Amino acid sequence: MLEKFEKLTTEVKIILGMIVALFIVSFILIFNGNNTSNKKNGKETVNLTVDEGMTKETETQTEPVTEEGNQKEASLNAKNDAEKLMKDMSLHDKICQMFIVSPEELTGVSLATLAGDTTKASIEKNPVGGIIYFEKNIKKRDQIKEMIEGTKKYAKDYNNVPLFACVDEEGGKVSRVASALDDVTKLDSMYSYKDKGTDTARSNAKTIAESIAELGFNVDFAPVADTFSNSSNDVIGDRCYSDSYEECASLVSNAVKGFADGDVLCTLKHFPGHGDASGDSHDGAAKSDKTLEELKKEDLVPFVSGIKAGAPFVMVGHITMSDVDNEIASLSKTIITDTLKGELGYQGIVITDALDMGAITSSYKSDEAAIKAIEAGADMLLSPASLEDAVKGVEAAVKDGKISEDRINESVLKILTLKCDSLDQ
Known part of the structure; x- marks a missing residue:
């Protein structure tokens, strides 16, 4: 073969060499083309x-x-992370996570201003999801910081679950921290700022958030998303952002963003709208005769706006919407599950207003109210008249099959997920 090749003319050899070279180049190009x-x-x-x-x-x-x-x-x-935490929790511990109570209700003392051995033992007995503090608990800046920090540590040491440290800090007459401490920025009622626009609503909320976050609070039961649509309603009144549903919606959504700017979890309240209700739910029944369609066009508008802005909590009020459901809203499946979670698609945490208020205690015992709230779809229960009775009642309801453990797990997973996502670990 080699002899035959050597007999070929020089020109033929050159042509064959070029063909081989072209073949090699083509192969390389195709190979690289497939890889790129x-x-x-x-x-x-x-x-x-x-x-x-x-x-x-x-x-x-x-x-x-x-x-x-x-x-x-x-x-x-x-x-x-939340699923891992929940796997290690007993039924009792999971149920306790659904409650937010005052330090007095947790410990049994008449006035709590520090977190010591009693708080530690109480947390280990009933590891609640959160503590709500009031003006009476706040004596000095260092004192409340140490109290909150200590309580958080006891909760974390017990089951590695962060604690919601909560307060009602709206501005105006509902300002637990600003009323107790002189060196905190004091804001007027939110209604007084209604003509100052959305930027002011956002900056006010950020100011509040930063003031309370510095002390250790991570949840504020604000902003009020009710609309001051009834001038004779002095229960809510100027706690609202506006007397216009649309303006209220715009201001509330920006307040939600302001709380997020200040690194505090906020709460829209009092669903489905307390602004036009008659009566005071602190003492007894509060009522409204609005239909669901009227609510959708009016009172629910600010809540929808706040939900879209990312509010992590919605608080349901003790209002009886007589043309929607004869049950109090905070205990109503129609209001919570069908309307708030269903029609509005809310996936955050639904919390009741305080269950030790007259609207509840005048008709229900602590265990009854807690069971009804969970059956209605509430994820967290605020301040039952008796934490011990409420927890035992819910435990018995699960063991009797009245409430499924899956229903408890549904809410607890929400709670733990928010904690793992938003609170310091």
């Missing part, structure tokens, strides 16, 4: 082997990492 896979404009083409030796070309988009993507990943991680 037409990468253009951030898109990549991938060849997938399918049945019978055929290939299918699938296009995938290479997307940049976004803040929204990071948030989704963080939320997923928080849920995974």
